[in-house]
Amino acid sequence: MVSSQTTTQSPSVQSQSAATMAPNSPVPSAAVPAATDTQPPVPSPSEIDFSCRLPLLVLFLSGAVWLLIASAFALIGSIKFHAPDFLAGTPWLTYGRVRPAFIDSLLYGFCIQAGLGVSLWLLARLGQTRLNRRWAVTAGAAVWNLGLTIGVVGILWGDSSGFAGFEIPRYAIPLMFMGYVMLAFGSVVVFNQRRRRELFVSEWFLLAALFWFPWILSTAALLLDASPVRGVVQAIISWWYSSNLQTVWLGLVGLAAVFYMLPKLLARPLHTRYLALFTFWTLILFGTWTGVPASAPVPAWIPALSTAATVLTLLTIIAVAVSFYQTACDRSADALVRSSDQPAVKAQARTRTSALLSSPERLALWFVTWGVLGFIVAGVMRVLSTLPGLSETLGLTWFTPAQSMLNLYGFFSLVMFGAIYHILPGVIGIQFPSTRRVRAHFWLALSGIALVVLPLAGAGILEGVELQNPARAFVEISSATLPFLRVSTLGDLVIAAGHVLFSWTLAELVLKCYRARAVSAYKTATADLFHPVEVKS
Amino acid sequence: MPEPIQPTPIAETGEPQASQLAMPVWLLVLMFLLLYWGMVYFDQHSGWFNTEVYVPYYSLAEVQEFQPPTGGVDLQRGKALFDNVCALCHNPDGMGKPGQAPPFVGSEWVVGPPSRLIRIPLVGLTGPVSVKGQVFTFAASMPPMGASFSNDDLAAVLSYMRQSWGNKAPPVTSDEVKAVRAQIGNRAQPWTPQELMQIPAK
Numbered sequence: 001m002v003s004s005q006t007t008t009q010s011p012s013v014q015s016q017s018a019a020t021m022a023p024n025s026p027v028p029s030a031a032v033p034a035a036t037d038t039q040p041p042v043p044s045p046s047e048i049d050f051s052c053r054l055p056l057l058v059l060f061l062s063g064a065v066w067l068l069i070a071s072a073f074a075l076i077g078s079i080k081f082h083a084p085d086f087l088a089g090t091p092w093l094t095y096g097r098v099r100p101a102f103i104d105s106l107l108y109g110f111c112i113q114a115g116l117g118v119s120l121w122l123l124a125r126l127g128q129t130r131l132n133r134r135w136a137v138t139a140g141a142a143v144w145n146l147g148l149t150i151g152v153v154g155i156l157w158g159d160s161s162g163f164a165g166f167e168i169p170r171y172a173i174p175l176m177f178m179g180y181v182m183l184a185f186g187s188v189v190v191f192n193q194r195r196r197r198e199l200f201v202s203e204w205f206l207l208a209a210l211f212w213f214p215w216i217l218s219t220a221a222l223l224l225d226a227s228p229v230r231g232v233v234q235a236i237i238s239w240w241y242s243s244n245l246q247t248v249w250l251g252l253v254g255l256a257a258v259f260y261m262l263p264k265l266l267a268r269p270l271h272t273r274y275l276a277l278f279t280f281w282t283l284i285l286f287g288t289w290t291g292v293p294a295s296a297p298v299p300a301w302i303p304a305l306s307t308a309a310t311v312l313t314l315l316t317i318i319a320v321a322v323s324f325y326q327t328a329c330d331r332s333a334d335a336l337v338r339s340s341d342q343p344a345v346k347a348q349a350r351t352r353t354s355a356l357l358s359s360p361e362r363l364a365l366w367f368v369t370w371g372v373l374g375f376i377v378a379g380v381m382r383v384l385s386t387l388p389g390l391s392e393t394l395g396l397t398w399f400t401p402a403q404s405m406l407n408l409y410g411f412f413s414l415v416m417f418g419a420i421y422h423i424l425p426g427v428i429g430i431q432f433p434s435t436r437r438v439r440a441h442f443w444l445a446l447s448g449i450a451l452v453v454l455p456l457a458g459a460g461i462l463e464g465v466e467l468q469n470p471a472r473a474f475v476e477i478s479s480a481t482l483p484f485l486r487v488s489t490l491g492d493l494v495i496a497a498g499h500v501l502f503s504w505t506l507a508e509l510v511l512k513c514y515r516a517r518a519v520s521a522y523k524t525a526t527a528d529l530f531h532p533v534e535v536k537s
Numbered sequence: 538m539p540e541p542i543q544p545t546p547i548a549e550t551g552e553p554q555a556s557q558l559a560m561p562v563w564l565l566v567l568m569f570l571l572l573y574w575g576m577v578y579f580d581q582h583s584g585w586f587n588t589e590v591y592v593p594y595y596s597l598a599e600v601q602e603f604q605p606p607t608g609g610v611d612l613q614r615g616k617a618l619f620d621n622v623c624a625l626c627h628n629p630d631g632m633g634k635p636g637q638a639p640p641f642v643g644s645e646w647v648v649g650p651p652s653r654l655i656r657i658p659l660v661g662l663t664g665p666v667s668v669k670g671q672v673f674t675f676a677a678s679m680p681p682m683g684a685s686f687s688n689d690d691l692a693a694v695l696s697y698m699r700q701s702w703g704n705k706a707p708p709v710t711s712d713e714v715k716a717v718r719a720q721i722g723n724r725a726q727p728w729t730p731q732e733l734m735q736i737p738a739k
Contacts (some may be wrong), residue, residue: 201555263553273555300590308575346677
């Protein structure tokens with residue numbers, strides 16, 4: 001099965017890669033050992049990259065477009081805190097529709113698409129396999145985007161399902177489900193055909209995530225849309241779904257990328273396989289029970305279970321922090337190399353470090369590093385807001401949106417940006433047109449996230465403390481949070497500017513790539529016309 | 538399935554590796570501590586899957602504490618009725634008001650035989666009356682303030698009086714009130730203390 005497909009596909013991939021391979025391609029095609037009789041040669045990294053090009057470009061570009069759409073909705077929603085009359089006469093642009101449209105565009109448009117693209121690439125690279133089903137995967141991306149477009153338009157139309165994080169109307173869900181299955185199918189096939197049999201830690205995370213989403217989506221669709229359960233059980237399902245998506249799925253995919261990128265960019269082994277295993281199981285076992293607010297009006301054992309599980313996710317956070325610290329900050333590995341008396345080892349280490357510090361890879365590393373910090377802080381905030389004693393104050397305030405924004409932007413999106421910046425040049429075969437722009441994107445993203453999360457968290461704490469005081473009127477307290485919300489509008493604006501730069505870089509890379517392809521195709525096609533003599537001789 | 542693969546160029550050109558070092562033991566210890574905490578927390582806050590226990594109550598016992606009693610006398614209702622009706626003259630702390638009404642704290646009428654106590658609010662009392670050895674004389678006698686109460690309500694008020702402000706006497710039941718009402722018939726004349734003393738203590 002493996003050999004037949006690889007052989008049928010490889011000619012086209014080869015020619016494609018030859019046509020577009022830029023001279024300054026970051027991944028030189030490695031010398032591939034001669035094929036044995038039974039086993040075709042293991043594809044080189046650049047061959048693998050090129051085989052994923054089409055679906056990755058579709059996924060990342062449409063992700064970027066959704067990011068821009070999401071930012072526009074976020075801004076419209078945020079401006080309403082300054083001017084409540086703003087667009088108030090247009091029903092489809094009222095806060096109750098724009099806000100879910102924002103969250104769903106960000107979550108399903110960018111996070112899941114970028115996550116699936118990165119998963120596909122990671123599985124192909126780690127498994128040393130070409131992607132042989134790129135049309136199935138690309139079609140899956142198209143179906144997913146079609147479903148999501150119908151869904152977001154449906155939300156604006158007024159058909160939101162009313163469940164936070166699952167507002168997509170029921171008629172769009174089957175399309176999205178189908179699109180996801182097609183996308184995931186491509187990744188699973190790649191995994192199944194992998195040439196390197198032993199698994200790297202990221203592969204566990206990715207494989208679990210691939211199956212996790214269809215499970216939770218079908219459960220939610222069945223119990224909320226198809227044959228709705230009664231009463232408060234609906235709320236429980238909805239909490240379960242959105243925390244499994246935002247805590248477990250995003251956690252699995254984001255950490256898979258982190259555990260791959262950190263050791264790769266730092267050129268050090270990941271610390272350690274067992275910590276990663278511990279992270280994996282604690283995230284899956286405890287993360288899946290979280291999400292029910294401590295004050296939920298449901299039988300007490302449900303929030304009690306959720307609170308206990310949320311506190312236990314501290315283990316995941318600590319494991320990631322230790323792993324990150326030991327991998328990134330522990331200099332003992334370098335010291336060992338430096339003290340080595342073999343000049344070759346020293347020289348190698350020196351070139352590695354200087355290459356790292358000068359290359360655009362460093363920017364990818366920044367994104368991933370701050371993404372890990374975002375993961376840690378967002379995780380601690382989640383624990384704080386469910387902790388008995390604090391949940392009464394922080395629950396049902398702006399603290400919760402602050403936490404989820406940090407998780408979506410400060411953890412997942414940052415890691416995805418880093419991964420995409422790392423992956424794209426190799427996939428396209430063209431270096432970044434402008435590292436200055438990537439750097440600007442980094443700073444805009446970071447300051448934007450700070451400007452959104454810190455004020456919202458501050459507003460939440462203020463709100464929570466004031467609400468304990470029966471002498472103060474509710475309206476008074478709500479309006480006291482206004483200054484904070486207004487600062488967060490500034491943050492939304494800065495984040496949007498960063499997204500514009502990101503999309504711009506992506507679009508420019510893709511344009512360059514296809515222009516190069518067109519030019520070379522034109523040259524080959526017209527070679528006979530213009531240089532007949534040369535060709536004949 | 539393909540055969541195990543030989544080491545390949547890609548593995549050498551930098552797909553990341555994970556070190557095989559053992560994970561820190563303290564993290565495992567912390568895990569068991571947190572798991573233990575989680576169990577204790579669940580034990581104390583879950584109401585053990587009882588579907589009647591909702592936040593902010595954490596056990597069935599706690600919930601039941603706040604339920605209105607289904608049988609017996611309702612002291613909370615007794616207090617509410619007392620504060621609304623009797624306290625006008627007798628003061629909410631049961632100390633009475635000078636020139637208006639005598640005290641209930643330690644009063645032999647209040648903690649004494651229910652058969653006499655129940656009769657007072659049903660048709661009233663006219664003095665002078667001696668309470669704890671002190672003789673009180675008021676311009677107006679006590680009107681039949683409890684005549685319109687239901688048996689349950691009057692039992693509740695009187696039980697509250699018998700068990701508050703340091704008074705410690707068994708509660709009055711609504712059956713006792715019912716029996717006394719039957720004995721009184723349609724008498725409208727207020728009792729005198731002497732008359733009440735004739736009533737057997739049962």
